[in-house]
Amino acid sequence: MRILTYRGLDTAAIPGIDKLTDRLAADDFRSADVKKVGDNLYRARLDRSNRLLFSLYRHQGERCALLLEYIPSHAYEKSRFLARGVDIDEARIPAADAEAADAAPELPYLNPALPRFHLLDKVLSFDDDQEHIYQQPPPLVIIGSAGSGKTALTLEKMKDAAGDVLYVTRSPFLVQNARDLYYANGWQRDDQDVDFLSFREYLESIQVPDGKEITARAFAGWAARQRLPKALKDSQQLFEEFQGAITGADPAQAYLSRDAYLALGVKQSIYPQETRAEVYDLFEKYLRFLDEQGWFDANLVSHAWLSRVTPRYDWVVVDEVQDLTNVQLLLILKSLRAAEHFLLCGDANQIVHPNFFSWSKVKSLFWQQQADSPGTPTDLVRILNANFRNSPQVTETANRLLHIKHARFGSVDRESNYLVRSCGPTQGRVGLLQDSERVKRDLDQRTAASTRFAILVLHPEQKSEVRKFFRTPLVFSIHEAKGLEYENVLLYGFLSSEEKRFRDIAADLTEADLQGELRYARARDKGDKSLEIYKFYINALYVAVTRAVRNLYLIEPRPKQHLLALLGLTEVHEGVDDVEATTSSLEEWRHEAHRLELQGKEEQAAEIREQILKQRTPPWTVLRGEALETLKQKALERGEKKAGIALMEYALIYYDQRLLNALIQSGVKAAKQPDKALATLEKKHYLPYTLKHPGGVLRETEQYGVDFRNVFDQTPLMVASRMGNADLIEALLDRDADTNLVDANGLNAFQIALERACADERFARRRLPAVYERLAPPSMDIQVDGRLVKLDRRLMEYLMLCIAMVLFYQRLGENYATRAALLSAADFEEILAQFPESIVPVRRKKRQYISSILAKNEIDRDDPYNRKLFLRWRRGEYIINPRLSLRIEGDWRRIYDVLSPQRLGAQLRDPLRWRQHLVHDPNAAAEQALDSLRAHLQALSDGRKLAELSRGSRR
Numbered sequence: 001m002r003i004l005t006y007r008g009l010d011t012a013a014i015p016g017i018d019k020l021t022d023r024l025a026a027d028d029f030r031s032a033d034v035k036k037v038g039d040n041l042y043r044a045r046l047d048r049s050n051r052l053l054f055s056l057y058r059h060q061g062e063r064c065a066l067l068l069e070y071i072p073s074h075a076y077e078k079s080r081f082l083a084r085g086v087d088i089d090e091a092r093i094p095a096a097d098a099e100a101a102d103a104a105p106e107l108p109y110l111n112p113a114l115p116r117f118h119l120l121d122k123v124l125s126f127d128d129d130q131e132h133i134y135q136q137p138p139p140l141v142i143i144g145s146a147g148s149g150k151t152a153l154t155l156e157k158m159k160d161a162a163g164d165v166l167y168v169t170r171s172p173f174l175v176q177n178a179r180d181l182y183y184a185n186g187w188q189r190d191d192q193d194v195d196f197l198s199f200r201e202y203l204e205s206i207q208v209p210d211g212k213e214i215t216a217r218a219f220a221g222w223a224a225r226q227r228l229p230k231a232l233k234d235s236q237q238l239f240e241e242f243q244g245a246i247t248g249a250d251p252a253q254a255y256l257s258r259d260a261y262l263a264l265g266v267k268q269s270i271y272p273q274e275t276r277a278e279v280y281d282l283f284e285k286y287l288r289f290l291d292e293q294g295w296f297d298a299n300l301v302s303h304a305w306l307s308r309v310t311p312r313y314d315w316v317v318v319d320e321v322q323d324l325t326n327v328q329l330l331l332i333l334k335s336l337r338a339a340e341h342f343l344l345c346g347d348a349n350q351i352v353h354p355n356f357f358s359w360s361k362v363k364s365l366f367w368q369q370q371a372d373s374p375g376t377p378t379d380l381v382r383i384l385n386a387n388f389r390n391s392p393q394v395t396e397t398a399n400r401l402l403h404i405k406h407a408r409f410g411s412v413d414r415e416s417n418y419l420v421r422s423c424g425p426t427q428g429r430v431g432l433l434q435d436s437e438r439v440k441r442d443l444d445q446r447t448a449a450s451t452r453f454a455i456l457v458l459h460p461e462q463k464s465e466v467r468k469f470f471r472t473p474l475v476f477s478i479h480e481a482k483g484l485e486y487e488n489v490l491l492y493g494f495l496s497s498e499e500k501r502f503r504d505i506a507a508d509l510t511e512a513d514l515q516g517e518l519r520y521a522r523a524r525d526k527g528d529k530s531l532e533i534y535k536f537y538i539n540a541l542y543v544a545v546t547r548a549v550r551n552l553y554l555i556e557p558r559p560k561q562h563l564l565a566l567l568g569l570t571e572v573h574e575g576v577d578d579v580e581a582t583t584s585s586l587e588e589w590r591h592e593a594h595r596l597e598l599q600g601k602e603e604q605a606a607e608i609r610e611q612i613l614k615q616r617t618p619p620w621t622v623l624r625g626e627a628l629e630t631l632k633q634k635a636l637e638r639g640e641k642k643a644g645i646a647l648m649e650y651a652l653i654y655y656d657q658r659l660l661n662a663l664i665q666s667g668v669k670a671a672k673q674p675d676k677a678l679a680t681l682e683k684k685h686y687l688p689y690t691l692k693h694p695g696g697v698l699r700e701t702e703q704y705g706v707d708f709r710n711v712f713d714q715t716p717l718m719v720a721s722r723m724g725n726a727d728l729i730e731a732l733l734d735r736d737a738d739t740n741l742v743d744a745n746g747l748n749a750f751q752i753a754l755e756r757a758c759a760d761e762r763f764a765r766r767r768l769p770a771v772y773e774r775l776a777p778p779s780m781d782i783q784v785d786g787r788l789v790k791l792d793r794r795l796m797e798y799l800m801l802c803i804a805m806v807l808f809y810q811r812l813g814e815n816y817a818t819r820a821a822l823l824s825a826a827d828f829e830e831i832l833a834q835f836p837e838s839i840v841p842v843r844r845k846k847r848q849y850i851s852s853i854l855a856k857n858e859i860d861r862d863d864p865y866n867r868k869l870f871l872r873w874r875r876g877e878y879i880i881n882p883r884l885s886l887r888i889e890g891d892w893r894r895i896y897d898v899l900s901p902q903r904l905g906a907q908l909r910d911p912l913r914w915r916q917h918l919v920h921d922p923n924a925a926a927e928q929a930l931d932s933l934r935a936h937l938q939a940l941s942d943g944r945k946l947a948e949l950s951r952g953s954r955r
């Protein structure tokens with residue numbers, strides 16, 4: 001058996017490791033005392049009390065043991081790889097033998113020369129190029145085609161960096177994905193603080209810009225309202241020109257002057273000289289449009305922010321750098337404490353519209369930055385040219401395209417001048433299909449229900465043509481296709497829609513022009529503008545082809561085209577028997593819709609939900625806004641009994657003590673015994689959420705979507721969380737339930753479980769750990785002093801802010817009404833004391849520690865890591881900073897708009913009577929106190945200073 005060691009495992013520090021690995025290598029599992037302790041997790045015996053954890057794999061018929069973790073003194077509960085909180089009884093776990101490896105998963109690639117492996121979401125053995133780059137110090141620019149492992153390698157390199165680290169890329173989807181990969185399998189490093197930010201979030205972390213970022217869609221809407229001359233009809237192209245040529249390219253200015261724009265060289269603009277004046281007129285209109293309609297342009301903001309950004313990172317990683325402009329990149333690099341501590345990766349061949357990205361520009365940007373620090377390395381660029389994602393057949397076609405592009409237009413630049421070596425795990429097919437009714441019908445039948453088959457067209461208008469023949473919702477124009485990948489891809493009329501262009505591209509090339517390696521060559525005719533325009537078409541085709549992981553099909557009405565012949569596609573197939581016929585489950589379609597939504601492909605996601613999932617809107621009325629007001633009227637003013645009960649239920653769910661008081665006063669007796677009423681309510685409304693087999697809940701999610709709202713404005717995830725049903729939570733998360741949605745109190749599902757745990761010690765001990773693990777969102781977006789702060793869930797501040805939100809309802813009203821007190825360290829201490837160790841370690845539960853966190857995050861405290869979460873009202877008493885905002889479902893909302901101050905209340909108390917006729921009603925005084933608290937919160941939210949307010953003294 002082959003032995004491989006995880007890169008994070010320090011074998012030198014493990015006693016008896018050599019003897020044990022010898023035994024494993026000899027397949028002697030018996031002497032190694034191997035036992036199975038988890039899913040592909042085995043433990044072997046090092047000595048009496050120490051153990052080693054490993055996994056089994058196969059590679060090309062060979063058995064492999066992958067050593068993962070040292071477990072000293074039976075301390076399985078501290079293991080990174082075993083699920084937290086495991087309880088392993090060594091005497092009861094089954095023994096395993098070496099044959100277990102024969103059924104183990106296959107490793108797609110294994111470098112024969114490297115004994116160490118890496119681990120993200122899966123095991124990786126780096127090839128020689130990857131390993132070489134992995135060993136290089138920064139600065140580094142890693143260039144590689146799609147699927148060459150840039151992201152994987154970069155993330156592994158990032159793990160070696162201590163201090164403050166930034167990972168930034170344009171697409172929010174990629175950011176989320178990268179973060180998940182990074183922390184997969186329980187990875188953590190205490191001396192590292194990583195921000196995973198999309199470029200927009202990065203801008204916001206310097207200063208949140210006013211308005212919303214302009215989108216291609218909004219731009220297209222604006223462009224449609226202009227009278228555009230024919231040459232400027234393509235709004236996407238115009239958008240690219242504004243964002244890549246007029247703004248963004250020159251960091252020295254926000255945008256080019258008219259003269260500077262007109263003077264741009266042929267290669268610096270999409271448009272020929274004669275149309276540029278009109279383009280610039282439109283650009284000026286665009287600037288006005290942004291201003292008037294409250295949009296912002298990321299380049300313009302980036303330029304403005306150059307004067308605000310300060311160094312705050314020790315390491316910066318920029319992924320998909322080709323999607324960023326020069327000014328954006330400069331803004332990122334300026335956040336570095338040491339200018340050369342960066343890692344950039346990207347692929348110039350994946351640019352669809354020419355946005356004027358070039359590696360030489362990136363390099364010169366770096367050199368400008370470095371002007372005053374000579375002695376930095378000159379050779380920054382490293383190239384990855386393997387492909388681990390696509391089948392060899394698809395890679396071969398992509399390589400041919402690179403050849404054609406090279407032969408016709410010269411190299412994009414010296415750095416993007418390489419072919420791709422396929423390490424693709426599976427074989428595939430590339431074929432041309434007959435454009436006939438029968439083929440299309442058969443193809444549709446095989447693919448309509450499959451999430452693994454997508455159709456790509458060049459122009460958005462072609463989508464409606466495709467829909468005449470194909471039912472699949474997975475139809476994309478090339479601009480939408482970037483970043484997507486599917487097992488099977490059909491290009492429909494891709495070349496025929498621009499036959500002349502593609503004919504001109506293929507020109508008189510012959511097979512002989514497509515041989516050998518690419519050599520760096522400049523374009524044949526630099527002045528020929530048309531060549532620039534053609535690049536769009538060839539790049540588009542390149543991107544389209546590389547979306548296919550395994551099989552690529554083309555249907556062309558006119559299949560006899562020279563370019564197709566150059567790609568080796570001369571034979572037209574009439575049968576589609578080879579095409580995989582799959583019916584994806586509803587589950588898979590749900591995932592697909594969700595994945596597309598995350599990537600901003602709303603149109604296709606909506607189509608899936610409508611056509612395939614057939615989701616409906618629930619028939620009931622959700623209690624919010626007007627419906628809630630009407631209910632209040634019926635219950636409180638008209639005294640309707642049924643309405644009274646419904647309103648009481650609402651008040652109980654939302655800790656609305658004021659509403660409960662009103663109900664008691666209007667004679668709803670049950671409201672006097674909230675605990676009893678709550679138990680009844682849970683039986684009445686939440687029973688299906690407590691069952692071991694929650695089929696009823698899941699069926700409802702199938703009808704209405706996983707995040708539907710019940711009458712109380714709660715999603716199924718929120719209710720499952722409230723009931724502490726970890727299995728149901730798991731099932732809902734598997735269906736992509738959204739953990740960020742909030743209820744009518746502004747609390748998300750995780751905070752709802754916290755709310756319960758704060759009030760119920762048993763829940764905190766028994767239910768909270770499993771819920772916490774699954775539901776706490778990785779970070780909270782907060783805004784303080786106009787800047788975005790991503791509060792990571794690993795921080796104590798995250799938990800403290802969440803608890804403060806919960807205590808707002810549970811304690812603040814009572815504290816203030818009875819003692820004129822707010823929230824203190826004692827309140828937090830009391831709550832945290834009942835949380836289990838796995839959530840909060842003992843040292844973090846101590847009063848002193850809690851006080852230090854409150855103090856460190858006071859708004860006026862001078863501390864570099866102050867997140868300004870709390871306002872100190874008076875000594876030892878706090879509220880959440882009223883000037884703090886939270887991002888809720890995409891929009892910034894001030895904290896006391898998210899929470900509901902009108903719900904602050906205190907329990908009714910009996911009037912005090914003394915002598916014979918003197919009566920004091922404490923309830924009126926309490927209400928008065930709370931009114932003044934509400935007024936204070938409002939004033940502080942509006943920007944008044946605490947010192948300006950007259951605060952009541954303690955009673």
Ligand SMILES: Nc1ncnc2c1ncn2[C@@H]1O[C@H](COP(=O)(O)OP(=O)(O)OP(=O)(O)O)[C@@H](O)[C@H]1O
Nearest residue numbers: 109124125126127145146147148149150151152388
């Ligand atoms: N050495 C390796 N062995 C096996 N699989 C690998 C290896 N390196 C990368 N991969 C896998 O190949 C796939 C592509 O890698 P990755 O996403 O890092 O590529 P990329 O260059 O960033 O691609 P893109 O430009 O499309 O984002 C991933 O599934 C990754 O896990």
